[in-house]
Amino acid sequence: MSRGARRDAPPHPELAVAVAASAFSMTPTERRASAWLASVYALRMLGLFLILPVFAIYGRNLPGGQEAYLIGLGISIHGLTQAMFQIPFGAASDRFGRKPVIIAGLIVFSLGSAVAAMATTIPGIIVGRAIQGAGAISAAVAAFVADSTRDEVRTKAMAMVGASIGVTFAFSLVAAPPLTAWIGLSGLFWLTAALGCACIAVILWAVPAAPLHEETPEPLRHGDVLFHPQLLRLNIGVFVLHVCQTALFVVVPTLLVSRGALPAPEHWMVYLPVLVASFLLMLPPMIAAEKRGQLRAVFLAAIALLFVALISAPALKLHALAGLVTFLLLFFIAFNLLEAMQPSLVSRIAPPHVKGFAMGVYNTTQAFGLFLGGIVGGAFAKRFGDNMVFYVCAALAAFWFVAAYSMTPPPARKKEN
Numbered sequence: 001m002s003r004g005a006r007r008d009a010p011p012h013p014e015l016a017v018a019v020a021a022s023a024f025s026m027t028p029t030e031r032r033a034s035a036w037l038a039s040v041y042a043l044r045m046l047g048l049f050l051i052l053p054v055f056a057i058y059g060r061n062l063p064g065g066q067e068a069y070l071i072g073l074g075i076s077i078h079g080l081t082q083a084m085f086q087i088p089f090g091a092a093s094d095r096f097g098r099k100p101v102i103i104a105g106l107i108v109f110s111l112g113s114a115v116a117a118m119a120t121t122i123p124g125i126i127v128g129r130a131i132q133g134a135g136a137i138s139a140a141v142a143a144f145v146a147d148s149t150r151d152e153v154r155t156k157a158m159a160m161v162g163a164s165i166g167v168t169f170a171f172s173l174v175a176a177p178p179l180t181a182w183i184g185l186s187g188l189f190w191l192t193a194a195l196g197c198a199c200i201a202v203i204l205w206a207v208p209a210a211p212l213h214e215e216t217p218e219p220l221r222h223g224d225v226l227f228h229p230q231l232l233r234l235n236i237g238v239f240v241l242h243v244c245q246t247a248l249f250v251v252v253p254t255l256l257v258s259r260g261a262l263p264a265p266e267h268w269m270v271y272l273p274v275l276v277a278s279f280l281l282m283l284p285p286m287i288a289a290e291k292r293g294q295l296r297a298v299f300l301a302a303i304a305l306l307f308v309a310l311i312s313a314p315a316l317k318l319h320a321l322a323g324l325v326t327f328l329l330l331f332f333i334a335f336n337l338l339e340a341m342q343p344s345l346v347s348r349i350a351p352p353h354v355k356g357f358a359m360g361v362y363n364t365t366q367a368f369g370l371f372l373g374g375i376v377g378g379a380f381a382k383r384f385g386d387n388m389v390f391y392v393c394a395a396l397a398a399f400w401f402v403a404a405y406s407m408t409p410p411p412a413r414k415k416e417n
Contacts, residue, residue: 025153033157034157037161037207040102044109047109052176062121068379070378072375076370078112078129080130086363090139094143099203105135108132108135109196112128112135144210146359166336173268174272174275177268225361238365239368244310246377247373252328255386278336295409300405303401307394310390310391310397
């Protein structure tokens with residue numbers, strides 16, 4: 001073949017595939033920004049989650065700790081203040097910049113942690129937890145992730161943030177019991193304050209500045225988010241999921257002690273294998289959802305599994321530790337799947353010009369769920385006993401399944417080849 005003929009030949013097919021695939025691969029800057037922002041999200045949530053598996057046990061030793069309602073309020077009050085400040089913080093980040101607003105929120109979070117650490121009563125801890133939640137940076141962090149990534153890879157970045165919540169929650173369940181036995185409840189809150197300060201350092205020196213976008217954004221239309229049927233289903237879902245999460249951890253730690261005969265410092269011996277197994281078991285359905293176009297089926301199956309776990313929990317707990325372990329395994333398979341899938345779905349479904357506002361609404365409903373879950377768990381456990389907490393959560397999961405049944409999956413992602 002002549003040199004001229006070779007010059008006129010079409011590009012090698014493998015080169016064309018590589019060029020097409022590169023558009024769907026994260027750049028080093030995108031990976032760095034997404035990973036560090038996910039770590040900020042995770043460390044802050046770790047500070048909020050660490051008390052979940054231990055507060056119902058160790059809080060009983062403080063004045064006011066004999067009231068299940070106050071224990072539940074201490075677990076979940078941060079959700080109320082998060083819900084109040086989530087959208088204002090997100091809007092402020094649009095006006096004043098992401099980094100300054102996120103840093104301000106982390107300062108508030110760290111101050112609340114210090115207040116809780118110095119408290120000697122349950123009401124004092126409730127005040128500190130409320131201040132913690134007022135540093136509501138989730139929407140601002142999500143908007144920063146969106147600023148820092150291209151459309152083609154934004155879902156991957158959002159999935160990193162969503163998955164960080166599940167990983168953080170899992171780690172908190174394993175780490176909190178031995179940590180609290182070692183440093184006490186006050187030490188746990190001081191650790192939380194230190195995590196907030198570490199996040200400030202990450203924002204200042206590790207997260208790269210987001211690239212500037214010269215295009216003129218479309219005008220914000222709140223109704224595009226608030227009344228979008230698919231987003232509404234996801235908002236209902238995250239609300240229910242986090243009501244169940246906080247409600248259950250008003251009663252589960254005490255059940256592990258009373259039914260499972262397992263002292264609090266040894267609870268990690270249950271949580272660790274359960275969480276490792278649940279992460280491994282969630283991988284096949286996640287692959288089926290993303291790679292094989294089974295997103296709707298997997299999503300509905302996860303909600304159904306959540307319902308099955310909750311409705312069967314009263315019977316399972318009769319089998320002592322083995323029954324509680326079975327319940328926790330079923331619950332966490334469903335929880336981890338749903339926690340990882342939903343933020344990614346929001347980012348794919350939301351209209352591009354209101355994506356940040358959509359994440360703010362999503363995070364607000366999540367925070368309301370965290371708040372109400374503790375109230376529901378404490379109130380029903382006190383008046384009707386532990387079983388009623390499981391039944392109420394099961395009813396909420398059933399309602400979620402009905403609401404989600406008619407969901408329309410987002411368009412399939414473009415293939416990378």
